[in-house]
Amino acid sequence: MFNALIVDKDEDGKTHAGVKQIGLDDLPHAEVTVAVEYSTVNYKDGLCIGPGGGLVRHYPHVPGIDFAGTVESSDDDRYKPGDKVVLTGWRVGEAHWGGYSQKARVKADWLVPLPDGLSTRQAMAVGTAGFTAMLSVMALEDHGLKDKHGPVLVTGAAGGVGSVATAILAHLGYEVAGVTGRPETEDYLRGLGASQIVPREELAEAIKRPMESETWAGCVDAVGGEMLARVLGQMKYGCSVAAVGLAGGAALPTTVIPFLLRGVNLLGIDSVMQPYENRLRAWNRVVTDLPMDKLEAMVQPATLSDLPKLGADILKGQVKGRVVVDVNG
Incomplete structure (x- = not known):
């Protein structure tokens, strides 16, 4: 028993x-x-x-x-x-x-x-959330993300996916902006490598303009809803958002304008049915690209x-x- x-x-x-x-x-x-x-x-x-x-x-x-x-x-x-x-x-x-x-x-x-170099405890500190974060970073890089392009936004940054994404991106040399609605998590996020903290309320409100100033070179989004719609209008030309969650809602109140005029990419990240080879690729990247002290x-x-x-x-x-x-x- x-x-x-x-x-x-x-x-x-x-x-x-x-x-x-x-x-x-x-x-x-x-x-x-x-x-x-x-x-x-x-x-x-x-x-x-x-x-x-x-x-x-x-x-x-x-x-x-x-x-x-x-x-x-x-x-x-x-x-x-x-x-x-x-x-x-x-x-x-x-x-x-x-x-x-x-x-x-x-x-x-x-x-x-x-993977070699990872204990079972560390593997579950990564878990599905961290595995999803690694898939997101890989997808952004596969679609052209480079550290010289500018800051990468992480929404829901203090959550499971957001925490690991922040640590991985910072370790890889990206400038990371973390979105959080919990001011008390600022020190935690800066400890993971975030160089900028964006209060949730700055992005939570939908606006009527389909596009704003080009700000972000990439985004890992765990929120969805109105925040994702807002972020799409702030992406730099040809840059991508990896969508991993819907903590802010499943609806996406946006237009096709960011896709048509700025060539923005919205990348869906699914961790559930990933093929075996991509799973191995992601777990091996975790070993090399996620600092264990940050984890x-x-x-x-x-x-x-x-x-x-x-x-x-x-x-x-x-x-x-x-x-x-x-x-x-």
């Missing part, structure tokens, strides 16, 4: 989460069984721990959209007992049981080997019993940086 965070739904449709003991026979059928060491907390996890957000198909459910650990058994030749592995995406923790458990059983196709500065530790509160907190925008969940703690 081992511990797992179990979310269940009562007859009234309300969900409740708590740590319970389950056995190997309770896990889903798949090729690889992993002894989970660490997981983390993402916005989707908050939804799955709480109201579900339409993501969870069946109850009882084990959330946790990412994890890192050691292979215990495998029916697939690609992995053998003792291998260190990482999982992000593939709707694990949503449609499939996830990482908030001391053991998990998943498809071999969903795993990647833990450690983002971390707050947690255990399985902390997750119900943390799930509620992240939905309210009250989680800073990265939460690393020691499932054996």
Whole structure:
């Protein structure tokens, strides 16, 4: 028997989460069984721990959209007992049981080997949020971003994706402007490498002009909504925005003018269904381009019993940086 965070739904449709003991026979059928060491907390996890957000198909459910650990058994030749592995995406923790458990059983196709130079704890300090941030930086660079082009904007900069994106971009030599609605996070963001802090209210209000002065050479946007619409009108000619989230809403109240007159690119970043080779590329870039001291500065530790509160907190925008969940703690 081992511990797992179990979310269940009562007859009234309300969900409740708590740590319970389950056995190997309770896990889903798949090729690889992993002894989970660490997981983390993402916005989707908050939804799955709480109201579900339409993501969870069946109850009882084990959330946790990412994890890192050691292979215990495998029916697939690609992995053998003792291998260190990482999982992000593939709707694990949503449609499939996830990482908030001391053991998990998943498809071999969903795993990647833990990169050399990274511990399982560090991998989950990165987690889905950091993996998404790295994909965003790669996409911006693939579309021509250069450090001499000017400042790169990061919205929701104190969140999980924003924190890692800020640290990576600063390490690569870019001038980083971090957007935050929490003034108390300014020192934290400057510690990650942000050279400019932009108060959220400066970009939160939509304006009627489809374009403003050319300001940003690139943007990693975790907010969406009116802020993304505003930022699109401030991009320099031919530059790109990597869209990774919708904390400010899914609607995009803008026009096609920035795309037609300035050649702005809006790049959609999906971490869930990324092909294997690009996953390896991103994780290897994490090892070289994310300073581990900066990563450690983002971390707050947690255990399985902390997750119900943390799930509620992240939905309210009250989680800073990265939460690393020691499932054996």
